[in-house]
Amino acid sequence: MKKMCIIGLGLIGGSMAIDLRKRKFASHIIGVDNNKLHAETAQKIGIADEIMSLEEGVKAADVVLLAVPVNVALELLPKVLDIVTDQVVTDVCSTKKTIMDSVKDHPKSSRFIGSHPMSGTENSGPWAAIPRLFDGKVAILCDTDRADKDAVETIKAMYTALNMRLEYMNSDTHDVHVAYVSHISHICSYALAVTVLDKEKDEQQIFNLASGGFNSTARLAKSGADMWTSIFANNKENVLEVMDTFIEKILSIRRCIKNDRTEELTELIEEANKIRRVLSK
Amino acid sequence: MKKMCIIGLGLIGGSMAIDLRKRKFASHIIGVDNNKLHAETAQKIGIADEIMSLEEGVKAADVVLLAVPVNVALELLPKVLDIVTDQVVTDVCSTKKTIMDSVKDHPKSSRFIGSHPMSGTENSGPWAAIPRLFDGKVAILCDTDRADKDAVETIKAMYTALNMRLEYMNSDTHDVHVAYVSHISHICSYALAVTVLDKEKDEQQIFNLASGGFNSTARLAKSGADMWTSIFANNKENVLEVMDTFIEKILSIRRCIKNDRTEELTELIEEANKIRRVLSK
Numbered sequence: 001m002k003k004m005c006i007i008g009l010g011l012i013g014g015s016m017a018i019d020l021r022k023r024k025f026a027s028h029i030i031g032v033d034n035n036k037l038h039a040e041t042a043q044k045i046g047i048a049d050e051i052m053s054l055e056e057g058v059k060a061a062d063v064v065l066l067a068v069p070v071n072v073a074l075e076l077l078p079k080v081l082d083i084v085t086d087q088v089v090t091d092v093c094s095t096k097k098t099i100m101d102s103v104k105d106h107p108k109s110s111r112f113i114g115s116h117p118m119s120g121t122e123n124s125g126p127w128a129a130i131p132r133l134f135d136g137k138v139a140i141l142c143d144t145d146r147a148d149k150d151a152v153e154t155i156k157a158m159y160t161a162l163n164m165r166l167e168y169m170n171s172d173t174h175d176v177h178v179a180y181v182s183h184i185s186h187i188c189s190y191a192l193a194v195t196v197l198d199k200e201k202d203e204q205q206i207f208n209l210a211s212g213g214f215n216s217t218a219r220l221a222k223s224g225a226d227m228w229t230s231i232f233a234n235n236k237e238n239v240l241e242v243m244d245t246f247i248e249k250i251l252s253i254r255r256c257i258k259n260d261r262t263e264e265l266t267e268l269i270e271e272a273n274k275i276r277r278v279l280s281k
Numbered sequence: 282m283k284k285m286c287i288i289g290l291g292l293i294g295g296s297m298a299i300d301l302r303k304r305k306f307a308s309h310i311i312g313v314d315n316n317k318l319h320a321e322t323a324q325k326i327g328i329a330d331e332i333m334s335l336e337e338g339v340k341a342a343d344v345v346l347l348a349v350p351v352n353v354a355l356e357l358l359p360k361v362l363d364i365v366t367d368q369v370v371t372d373v374c375s376t377k378k379t380i381m382d383s384v385k386d387h388p389k390s391s392r393f394i395g396s397h398p399m400s401g402t403e404n405s406g407p408w409a410a411i412p413r414l415f416d417g418k419v420a421i422l423c424d425t426d427r428a429d430k431d432a433v434e435t436i437k438a439m440y441t442a443l444n445m446r447l448e449y450m451n452s453d454t455h456d457v458h459v460a461y462v463s464h465i466s467h468i469c470s471y472a473l474a475v476t477v478l479d480k481e482k483d484e485q486q487i488f489n490l491a492s493g494g495f496n497s498t499a500r501l502a503k504s505g506a507d508m509w510t511s512i513f514a515n516n517k518e519n520v521l522e523v524m525d526t527f528i529e530k531i532l533s534i535r536r537c538i539k540n541d542r543t544e545e546l547t548e549l550i551e552e553a554n555k556i557r558r559v560l561s562k
Contacts, residue, residue, distance in 0.1 A: 118490065138490055167489055180477050181490045185498040188469050191530040193553035196461050199526055206559040208448055209399065209419055209462045215560055216497040217466040222557050225550035232538045232546070243535050245480055247528070249472040254524050257513045265513070269506035272474035276503050278487045279496055 001027035002154070005061035007054060007076060009033045009042035011121060012092050013067030014129025016162065017047045022131070025161035032057040042126040058083040063154060066091040071230035074102050081108040088151040090115045090158070094178060094227075095234040096142045096171035104146075113155040114142040114171060117164060118182070122222035132163075139164040142171040179238035184246055186220045186228060187239070193221030282308035283435070286342035288335060288357065290314045290323035292402060293373050294348030295410025297443065298328045303412070306442035313338040323407040339364040344435060347372040352511035355383050362389040369432040371396045371439070375459060375508075376515040377423045377452035385427075394436040395423040395452060398445060399463070403503035413444075420445040423452040460519035465527055467501045467509060468520070474502030 004026040006013045013031075020026040031048025033039040042048045058064050058080055066073050066080065070093040080089055081103055089112045093099055096114045103109045119137040121128060139159040144152045159166055169177070196206060196218070210218075232239055249268075256265035285307040287294045294312075301307040312329025314320040323329045339345050339361055347354050347361065351374040361370055362384055370393045374380055377395045384390045400418040402409060420440040425433045440447055450458070477487060477499070491499075513520055530549075537546035 119493070140490075165489075177483075177486050177490055180480065181487055181495045184473065184476065185494045187531070187534055188473055188498055190550055190553040191527055191534060192465065192469055193556040194530050194549060195465065195523065195527045197552065197555055198530075199461065199523065202458075203559050205458050206462055208446075209421075209458055210559065212400070213466045213501050214462045216500055217469055218556050218560060219497055220494050221553040222560070223550075224554070225547040228550060229543050229546050233541065233543065236538060240535065240539060242476065242480065243531070243538075246472055246476045247531060247535070249475050249479075250468070250524070250528060250531070253468055253472060254521065254528070257517060257524075258521060260514065262510050262514065265510050266506040268475060269471055269504075269509060271478065272471040272502040273505070274478055275474040275499050278491065279499060279503070 001025065002062040003028045003030070003060060005030045005032060005052075005057040005064045006048065007032040007057065007064065007066050007080070008068035008072070009038050009047060009126045010067065011124050011128040011133075012117070013065060014042060014047045014126045015131070015133040016065065016067065016092075016117075017042075018129055018131045019134065019162055020158065023161045025158055026063075030057045030060055038126050045126065045129075047126055047129055054079065055083055058087060061087055063087065063158065064089040066093075069093075069227045069230045070095050070099065070234045073099060074234075077103055077112070078106060081106045081112060084108045084111050087111060088113070088154045090155050092117055093234075094182065094231045096140075096174045098234045100143050100171040110146065110148045111151050113144060113147050113151055115155060115159070116140040116142070116174065116178070117159065117162070122219065122224075124224050124227075134159075134162040134164050137164055138167055140167045140169060140174055142169060142174050144168055175235050176238050179235055179242045183231060183235060183239050184242045186223060187232075187243065188246070189218055189220035189223075193218050282306065283343040284309045284311070284341060286311040286313060286333075286338040286345045287329065288313040288338070288345065288347050288361070289349035289353070290319050290328055290407045291348065292405050292409040292414075293398070294346060295323060295328045295407045296412070296414040297346065297348065297373075297398075298323075299410055299412045300415065300443055301439065304442045306439055307344075311338045311341055319407050326407065326410075328407055328410055335360065336364055339368060342368055344368065344439065345370040347374075350374075350508045350511045351376050351380065351515045354380060355515075358384055358393070359387060362387045362393060365389045365392050368392060369394070369435045371436050373398055374515075375463065375512045377421075377455045379515045381424050381452040391427065391429045392432050394425060394428050394432055396436060396440070397421045397423070397455065397459070398440065398443070403500065403505075405505050405508075415440075415443040415445050418445055419448055421448045421450060421455055423450060423455050425449055456516050457519050460516055460523045464512060464516060464520050465523045467504060468513075468524065469527070470499055470501035470504075474499050 117139040320332045398420040
């Protein structure tokens with residue numbers, strides 16, 4: 001069992017702590033968080049066994065987990081690696097290229113595995129931490145060829161303890177894929193939410209009428225700005241490219257509706273229906 | 282208990298049949314469907330007790346339910362009312378203005394209640410019919426002031442048997458609200474699905490990586506073209522207006538990301554987060 005240091009005691013760090021302890025991957029969890037309330041809460045509700053400074057925490061651990069937004073991770077990761085002797089370090093950020101680039105010349109970079117466990121909820125803070133958040137979901141490990149073998153094995157074991165399916169890819173490919181399967185969905189959802197809130201002045205009616213369809217498309221719009229502005233900034237080129245295609249598609253749907261081009265719209269919808277091939281249920 | 286005639290034995294008609302029979306609103310269900318396979322299947326799996334022509338079915342019933350796409354309803358509704366003596370007629374279409382207008386001068390129009398039970402799945406046909414589809418959802422009754430009181434009471438009793446919450450509004454207001462809380466969500470979802478299918482050539486990767494977020498925003502893209510092209514056509518002006526606002530919002534998100542305007546993007550996301558006020562969970 002490992003001594004873990006979790007930097008960032010929010011939804012992801014907290015939820016990982018719960019299951020990694022329970023499933024005997026971690027024997028002891030040191031929490032690090034510059035938000036005092038988060039740190040105290042995490043200790044009180046049993047997510048962290050003790051709270052330390054970043055330096056003490058990293059020194060005392062076998063495995064260091066950076067569970068902070070990508071802009072914060074970019075700032076902390078070199079500091080963490082400066083302290084590392086033979087600890088294994090990983091992060092959980094939704095974009096990987098800027099993270100991997102930021103430490104590629106660091107003397108300890110082979111102790112770092114960039115990873116992305118693809119799960120979450122729209123809530124945040126240690127109060128949002130829940131058990132079994134990662135079961136059956138995908139964890140992506142990036143650029144593992146440049147890391148130490150034992151470090152890769154440790155992180156594989158960690159995600160296996162979380163019951164995650166492992167995928168391997170380089171960080172460029174990762175960032176392209178997530179722009180498609182995750183980032184654009186959040187942008188849609190934000191745009192949809194502000195559209196409805198802006199125009200539909202009668203909130204009671206939204207509440208009364210919002211059916212399953214609206215709920216599922218607008219759900220992601222609950223996600224916090226701290227995390228998502230830095231994701232978009234760190235995957236800017238890919239996100240802009242996907243947005244351009246999306247805007248093009250929305251505009252062709254608009255033209256079809258405006259000009260009563262039913263046949264063309266039918267074709268487009270039948271094309272969209274093919275998503276059944278890749279959506280499980 | 283009522284003798285019902287259900288015209289259109291698909292997801293909605295079939296699901297209503299299951300619960301209305303079980304909950305003793307309907308004693309006998311006559312099915313009408315010009316798709317022979319649907320009609321035979323509905324009878325075989327016990328959705329309809331017998332199959333008749335539209336004329337026979339309407340004549341033999343107390344309550345007539347038109348459960349067909351809005352373009353078909355526009356064609357059939359006047360024919361149904363021509364046959365009606367004192368039967369009660371309702372429809373289930375997602376747009377109400379064109380439907381209400383189409384029969385407002387019909388001598389039997391006071392026997393018709395325009396209604397919209399807001400529930401569904403992305404599947405279709407009698408095979409898709411399921412019990413309890415409507416429990417706890419909203420049914421909207423439109424322009425009830427111009428209908429006979431006994432007819433309104435019958436349709437209220439029908440939706441109450443389905444455990445639905447009733448809302449009343451005029452058909453113009455209905456069409457504006459559903460453009461916001463339902464139609465734009467479907468358009469987003471279609472555009473998202475074609476974007477991803479168009480650009481992400483590696484379908485296995487979509488399948489592997491699609492997380493909860495993508496699943497929930499793209500789910501509606503499974504919905505069929507027959508139904509949705511005619512919804513968009515029948516709510517064209519409202520849908521185009523909502524789309525314009527949506528496109529404006531997407532373009533401002535794009536500008537924020539492109540020009541690194543983090544503060545403005547944060548504001549926009551925090552505005553979107555307010556959707557928590559109206560989304561139950």
